[in-house]
Amino acid sequence: MLQETVQSPDVRKGLAGVVVDYTAISKVNPETNSLLYRGYPVQELATKCSFEEVAYLLWNGELPNAQEFASLVAVERTGRALDPTVRAVMDSLPVTAHPMDVCRTAASVMGARHELTEDSSPEANLRKAVDLWAAMPAVVAYDQRRRLGQEVVEPRDDLDYSANFLWMTFGEEPAEDVVEAFNVSMILYAEHSFNASTFTGRVVTSSLSDLHSAVTAAIGALKGPLHGGANEAVMHTFDEIGIRPEESPEDAAARARAWMEDALAHKKKVMGFGHRVYKHGDSRVPTMKAALDKMIAHYGRPELLGLYNGLEQAMDEAKAIKPNLDYPAGPTYHLMGFDTQTFTPIFVASRITGWTAHIMEQLASNSLIRPLSEYNGHDQRSL
Numbered sequence: 001m002l003q004e005t006v007q008s009p010d011v012r013k014g015l016a017g018v019v020v021d022y023t024a025i026s027k028v029n030p031e032t033n034s035l036l037y038r039g040y041p042v043q044e045l046a047t048k049c050s051f052e053e054v055a056y057l058l059w060n061g062e063l064p065n066a067q068e069f070a071s072l073v074a075v076e077r078t079g080r081a082l083d084p085t086v087r088a089v090m091d092s093l094p095v096t097a098h099p100m101d102v103c104r105t106a107a108s109v110m111g112a113r114h115e116l117t118e119d120s121s122p123e124a125n126l127r128k129a130v131d132l133w134a135a136m137p138a139v140v141a142y143d144q145r146r147r148l149g150q151e152v153v154e155p156r157d158d159l160d161y162s163a164n165f166l167w168m169t170f171g172e173e174p175a176e177d178v179v180e181a182f183n184v185s186m187i188l189y190a191e192h193s194f195n196a197s198t199f200t201g202r203v204v205t206s207s208l209s210d211l212h213s214a215v216t217a218a219i220g221a222l223k224g225p226l227h228g229g230a231n232e233a234v235m236h237t238f239d240e241i242g243i244r245p246e247e248s249p250e251d252a253a254a255r256a257r258a259w260m261e262d263a264l265a266h267k268k269k270v271m272g273f274g275h276r277v278y279k280h281g282d283s284r285v286p287t288m289k290a291a292l293d294k295m296i297a298h299y300g301r302p303e304l305l306g307l308y309n310g311l312e313q314a315m316d317e318a319k320a321i322k323p324n325l326d327y328p329a330g331p332t333y334h335l336m337g338f339d340t341q342t343f344t345p346i347f348v349a350s351r352i353t354g355w356t357a358h359i360m361e362q363l364a365s366n367s368l369i370r371p372l373s374e375y376n377g378h379d380q381r382s383l
C-alpha cells in the first residue's frame, strides 16, 4: 500500500519562496513592481537602449563604451547568417514540428559544431554566448519562412539586430516604429532572475556540463505554457474569442468580457495572467503595453485593443489577477506578422542573453544543484 501523501512543512512544492543562490544579474522586486538589470530599471533600458547594449550589460555588468559596443556588433553581424549544416538539420524536420522543437534542435546542433564546446573558461563561454545570440534570429526567421514555403533571406549588415531579425523573417525593410517596438520586447524578455528556464540552465551548468547543453535544456523549459509558451497561448485565446478587424473596440471588449466570465466560471486558467513572483502586476507590462498601443495605431487595429481591455478588465474584476509580459507581447508579435507558433522562439532569441549570463555566473561560484526529496512511497518490504 502506498503511504498517504503527507506534506512535511519542509517540502516546498515548486520551490515557491525558496532562495537558492545569489545573483547580481537582475533584481525582481514584487513589492515595488520593479525589475533591475545590473541595477538599471528595465523600463529605462527598454526606452533608451538597443538590445545589443542590454545584451552587453547582462554579460559584462556594465553598459558598453563606444569601442566595446562596436566590437560586440562586429561579432554579432558576422554570426548572423544561417549555418548550412543547421539549415540542413532544420530542413530534415517536418514543417509541422513546433518551432520550439526546431530552435532547441538548432541550439544543440550549434553546440555539437562549435570549436569551443568543451571549453568552459569565462572567455570561451562569453564567445559561445555571443555566437549563439547572433545566430538564433536566422533560425527563428527561417523556420517561419520554411513553414510558409519561402526561401532563406540573407542578413543585412546595415541593419541593427532588431531590424535585421524582422528583415530576415519578412524579407521587407521594417518601419522604424515596428523596429522600436520589437527592440523593446527583446529587452523586456531578456532576463528575469531564477525563472524556470534560467534555473534549468543553472542546474545543467552546475554539473559542469557545457553552455550549449544548458541553453538547450532551458529552451525545453521555456516551451511550456506556464512559462514562455504563454505568449503563444494568449493569441490562441484571442483567436478563440474571434478577431474581427471590422468590429468596434467596444463590441470586441464586450465579447472578450463574456469569454473571460465563462472561462473563469469553468475554472479555466487563462494564459497571460498571473505570475509566481509578482502578485500586484508585472513590472514589464506597462512598457510592453505602450509598445502594443503604438503597433495598434501603426497597423490601424483598434478592435485588438478592445479584446485586450475586455479580457484584462473582466479578469481584474473577477479575481484581481494582473496580466504578465506575455499578454501584451502576444498581440504585438501578431500585428508584426509573426506566426503564433513563432512567438516563444522570439522569446528564446532574447532570453539567450539572460540564460548565458546566469550560466557564467553559476560557473564562477559553482555548487552542484541537488535538492532533497521527502520519500512517500512503500515502507521497506521483501521480495
Ligand code: COA
Binding pocket: 225, 226, 227, 228, 230, 268, 269, 270, 271, 272, 273, 274, 275, 276, 277, 319, 321, 324, 325, 326
Ligand atoms: N487564470 C486563472 N486563474 C489563475 C491564473 C490564471 N492565469 N493564475 C493564477 N490563477 C489562480 C489559480 O487558479 C489559483 O486560484 P485558487 O487559489 O482559487 O485555486 C490562484 O490564482 C493561485 O494560482 P497558482 O497557479 O497557484 O499560482 P502560481 O504562483 O503557482 O502560478 C502561474 C503562477 C504563472 C503559473 C499562474 O499564474 C499561471 O498559470 N498563469 C498562466 C500562465 C502564464 O501566463 N504564464 C506566464 C508567466 S510569466
